[in-house]
Amino acid sequence: MHAVLTRQGKDTLRIDAPVRAQRCTGLHAQIGGGLLLQGVNDGNGVVVWLRAPTPVSVGAWPVLQRGDTLSPRGAMVGVRFLIGDVAHGAPLDSGTVWVTRADSAVALVARGTGTETVSSTRMNVEATFDAAPVGADTVSCRFQL
Helix, strand or coil: CEEEEEECCCCEEEEECCEEEEEEECCCCCCCEEEEEEEEECCEEEEEEEEECCCCCCEEEEECCCCCCCCCCEEEEEEEEEECCEEEEEEEEEEEEEEEEECCEEEEEEEEEEECCCCCCEEEEEEEEEEEEEEEEEEECCCCC
């Protein structure tokens, strides 16, 4: 996974990390499950949840707001990074995720913007996940606000 985070008026950060991709289940009947992709390296990373009632398909996926429990299909994207000893992060609130492969491996590009939680600074994010093999095990799709 390769990501570029551009914090408006501040700096640009780059993250390179190995990726894990797993199917997730158990949210509720309307949504079903989807795929969870995580690229993490030394506390810096990007997580993408492709949420779908059916198998994940190739194409454009809208970025969903954090806490959206009604939209049956879309992507939730979040970033985390360290500056010194301080953890920063941002859930994306707009953008698109383009899935280019969705079989035994998944590949995608996520582009969008969000507000950093520590400083309320807007940031642009572009993260590329290259053909991450989908693990055999599943994880829970349940989330907490």
